[in-house]
Amino acid sequence: MVTVFGLGFVGLTTALGFAEMGHTVYGVEADSHRLSTIASGKLPFLEPGLDKALLRHLGHNFKPVGDPEAAVDDSEIIYYCVGTPYGDKGEANLEYLFAAIEQTIRLFRDDKFRVLVVKSTIPPSTTRRKIIPFVEGKGFHAGRTIGVANNPEFLREGHCWDDFINADRVVLGVDDPKSEERLKALYKNVKCPVFCVSTTTGEFVKYLSNTLLATLVSYSNEMSVIADKAGDIDVGKSFRILHSDRRWNSCDMTSYVYPGCGYGGYCLPKDTKALYAFAKSAGFEAGILGKVIETNDCMPGIIADKIDRAAGYDKGKVIGVLGLSFKPNSDDVRDSVSAKIIALLNQKGYCNIIAYDPVANDEFARRYDKIPLLYRHSCHELLAEADILVILTAWDEFRGLKELTDKPIVDCRYML
Numbered sequence: 001m002v003t004v005f006g007l008g009f010v011g012l013t014t015a016l017g018f019a020e021m022g023h024t025v026y027g028v029e030a031d032s033h034r035l036s037t038i039a040s041g042k043l044p045f046l047e048p049g050l051d052k053a054l055l056r057h058l059g060h061n062f063k064p065v066g067d068p069e070a071a072v073d074d075s076e077i078i079y080y081c082v083g084t085p086y087g088d089k090g091e092a093n094l095e096y097l098f099a100a101i102e103q104t105i106r107l108f109r110d111d112k113f114r115v116l117v118v119k120s121t122i123p124p125s126t127t128r129r130k131i132i133p134f135v136e137g138k139g140f141h142a143g144r145t146i147g148v149a150n151n152p153e154f155l156r157e158g159h160c161w162d163d164f165i166n167a168d169r170v171v172l173g174v175d176d177p178k179s180e181e182r183l184k185a186l187y188k189n190v191k192c193p194v195f196c197v198s199t200t201t202g203e204f205v206k207y208l209s210n211t212l213l214a215t216l217v218s219y220s221n222e223m224s225v226i227a228d229k230a231g232d233i234d235v236g237k238s239f240r241i242l243h244s245d246r247r248w249n250s251c252d253m254t255s256y257v258y259p260g261c262g263y264g265g266y267c268l269p270k271d272t273k274a275l276y277a278f279a280k281s282a283g284f285e286a287g288i289l290g291k292v293i294e295t296n297d298c299m300p301g302i303i304a305d306k307i308d309r310a311a312g313y314d315k316g317k318v319i320g321v322l323g324l325s326f327k328p329n330s331d332d333v334r335d336s337v338s339a340k341i342i343a344l345l346n347q348k349g350y351c352n353i354i355a356y357d358p359v360a361n362d363e364f365a366r367r368y369d370k371i372p373l374l375y376r377h378s379c380h381e382l383l384a385e386a387d388i389l390v391i392l393t394a395w396d397e398f399r400g401l402k403e404l405t406d407k408p409i410v411d412c413r414y415m416l
Helices: 009-020 032-039 050-057 069-074 095-106 126-136 160-165 177-186 199-230 235-243 267-281 287-310 337-347 361-367 379-385
Strands: 002-005 025-028 062-065 077-080 115-118 147-150 170-174 194-197 319-322 353-356 388-391 409-411
Touching: 002 009, 002 069, 009 025, 009 050, 009 062, 009 077, 009 160, 025 069, 032 062, 050 160, 062 069, 077 095, 077 177, 095 115, 095 126, 115 126, 115 177, 126 147, 126 199, 147 177, 147 199, 170 177, 170 199, 177 194, 194 199, 199 235, 199 267, 199 287, 267 287, 287 337, 287 388, 287 409, 319 337, 319 379, 337 353, 337 361, 353 361, 353 379
Parallel strands: 002 025, 002 077, 025 062, 077 115, 115 147, 170 194, 319 353, 319 388, 388 409
Antiparallel strands: 147 170
């Protein structure tokens, strides 16, 4: 019996993934609108495969609830998939995580050994230095009367379900044998390697993964800027040739070692800044991470300048933006690079901006309601009105754009 706190991308995937494995799972969600959407059999976001999994397990071995009391009482393992956004200095905000842990502990009605598992991304040593002391301050003894562990996620938005069901590795950060035994039993049927490491190692591995991906993106973008300065370089072809190097052992590096507008979304910006802030608080200036963040922060300005030049500095031209989500096959617009670029174009004096995204128009309009932007409902509708076209998200729908128009195109994703 498992309880999962938080039914966002990670939490709902985790809950339904465990249900798919045959476990009984409660999903706890505080947002009433999101809860009612899930309870009706619909996803509150776009995630291929997860919609069918929800219909398979809803009402059977997956139960979404708003009140966690019965769920906590029944469960032996409790997962936390709540947000850990970054604060003013980039540090991870653990407020929601500790609120969920405290809420859990208050509901204990017996002395059953339960394992509290953090799936949210938290800085290295958080479990040992903060979570365990917090739990023990409530009268428990970690490893004896309660288990405390972490189980980092390696899910890509747009591929969450497949990444969970066909995982390439499972990492269990756990320091006591009783919790380790219980978590290994939870994952006993997976076909990938299961690594049992210390809680601090488990926390670190997640940051190691995400900051490397962020570094690859910033490196690629910096190289594209150098190429533009040199001129007469086919940037897309150059990177595709790079991908053919056999030393990469046929791994799929193309999504990250490829230039674009900078990384966005929820995870990479948050986790890179959080690890940089953690290192700084520990007395170490992480120069590479600092430069990765700096390069990424500069990219919207570089792209806006490129669009400005392509428009001939004519502020009266209608700019057609293609793509608003931070990546294709997702409607997630959190920390969207498109929003930053559009805002910068507004500052430059471009007021006639129209946009189209296959799935993210409504979500972008809701989240960025202060940005003056007109939305179009098809690529053809946008093509008819725009003077210059700008690709900001690499949706497959845009690959044939050159065949549809002879208008100027600024391909910020090097996909044409």
